[in-house]
Amino acid sequence: MNRPQTFAPASLQDALDAAGGPISLLRSSQLGTTIFPGIPPEFTNWRDEQRAWKHSVAMLEQSYHMTEVHVRGADALAFMAGLMTNRADNFDVMRAKQIVMCGPDGRMISDAVLFREEPDFMRVVGPPTAANWVEFNATKTDLNVTVTRDENFIRPRERRDVFRFQLQGPNALALMQEVTEGTLPEIKFFHMGAFKIAGRDVRAVRHGMASTPGFELYGDWDDQAAVREAVERVGEKYDLRKAGSVTYGTAAQESGWMPRPLPAIYEGDTMAEYRRWIPAQSFEAAGSLGGSFVSDRIDDYYVEPYEVGYGTLVNLNHDFIGRDALVEKKQNQKRRKMTLIWNNDDVFRVLQNSLRNDGPRTKFISLPVPMYSSFQADQVLAGGKPAGVSNWMSYSSNAGAILSTALMDLEHCEIGKEVTLLWGEPDSRRRTVEAHDVAEIRATIAPVPYYAKTNKTEG
Structure with missing residues (x-):
């Protein structure tokens, strides 16, 4: 008995063609709002978890939902400078930047946070829209770079390279000073520092996510149990609240950050090659x-x-995709x-x-x-x-x-x-x-x- 052949789209472009265009594809998707895997919706209740970043200190989990891309090589900075609108000549080691990436038409594809840990090693941390754009451009460059991907936990697995969480709120600094036992250095805004918690090596970026100053901490995946236990134990003194996945999705609102805009990739000849490169199972297609x-x-x-x-x-004094x-x-x-x-x-x-x-x-x-x-x-x-x-x-x-x-x-x-x-x-x-x-x-x-x-x- 002959059975009809079913079409399985291989790329975003295949999915667009099968659906009859981007509006039809996206308007018929059954995917709902963002899922933040790995943690419960609430640890206590989302009302008090929200209030913590304004009145005490909140612990916001980032180990599971964000995609990482690791950029290595002698030309790592030059490669990223060609993708991001940001100034690059002041991007020293042990600094971080919120980067913005656009298509040739100047419309946004994604933002992310870029960590420069070593002269030839950077982490791009953010949504899959950022990771995909960086990975794609790495396949086209002649610069001396290699790119590897550390996928998020939407598909659960045993481990990642690093754990990552934020401490935000008026009590964040005091909590950090105590839990680091005198090893916390002075860290300027969007600079990075290295120190110890519970005897484990930890790094942090100094910034604010919920309109209050805070720290984004990360370290080796296998060290997280000891680090978390120490932070939560000391945090009781400072009224620490762990934010569940429901609460995390609200943290950007008061600070006005617009997470995950629709990437400007779905039409036009200049993005055609990219659409053929992105898999049909990607977030952009689903x-x-x-x-x-x-x-x-x-x-x-x-x-x-x-x-x-x-x-x-946006710094127009260097060449990057979308500058003109x-x-x-x-x-x-x-x-x-x-x-x-x-x-x-x-x-x-x-x-x-x-x-x-x-x-x-x-x-x-x-x-x-x-x-x-x-x-x-x-x-x-x-x-x-x-x-x-x-x-x-x-x-x-x-x-x-x-x-x-x-x-x-x-x-x-x-x-x-x-x-x-x-x-x-x-x-x-x-x-x-x-x-x-x-x-x-x-x-x-x-x-x-x-x-x-x-x-x-x-x-």
Whole structure:
């Protein structure tokens, strides 16, 4: 008996062709919001876990969900300089940078954190969109570099190269000083230091993730049990709270960081080779696009470095992919990143209507993370007309409201102005989204970050 042949796409481009284009592929994906593997949703409760980074100290786990790429070789710095918008000539050993990477059109592919541990060794730590772009470009370069990948725990395995977690909050420094038993050096912002905890070698980057100063610690995978035990034991004195996976997904909101924008790779000849290189099993191919902002043009969902607040991370005095396009975009910025404070009365109304069984329902709002897709894009209106797009959202116990990070048209960036967010997904093709009516939620424009930062940015 002859059976029909089934088509198994090998690459992202194959998946796009089979689906009929990027909008169709992403809008029909059944993948929901981000999963943070390896830890429980809550260690205590997400409300107090959130409050810890504002009032005491929070321990934020990073060992499992982020992808690492290790770049080695005499030309490691030159190779990364050609990919990142950031200044490279001041990137000394034992420093880190939040890097931004763009396509030739100047639109973002990903950001990540780059650690320079040795003259010829760097770690790229971040989402798979960053790892894939670095890996692909390593296959095309003539520079003296080798790239290896340390995959995340979405597919569980025995170990990784290093464990990694953050300590954030007003008590973080005091906790670090005590648990390191006098070995903690003075570490400047986004510099690295080496010291010992429980007799084990540990390194840390000094930065802030939740609008408060903190440390990102890492060390050999086999040393983590001893290090964690020491930190948690001393941390009891400082009201340490371990943040579960649900809480972790909200940590960026108050500081205004926009995690994981839709990578600008899905159309155009300049990215065709990359789309053929990325496997069909990749995050870029499996990810879902959701929300009330509906367009048949995939580039309407892309973002640019200047509009998401990365202007200080763009240095035009060196050559990198996308540089020429960014020269023009710097002079023609059309949107700005702002915080939206959702109206609690409207949120409660939508929640109530989402649970009814006697008439049309609204889309359920899951707390603390309302997002229900990999890439969220909700329409924002001012006076009934399009004014921006809301991309990332979560409830903040510190703010007492849902906050979302939105890209607003420049004429609609007035602090205190009331706008309307459309909540829901019209004509959804995804089984993960229940039947519902789109609802209006009032929101007030606020600054980014929502709370004043206590750290600074370096390019």
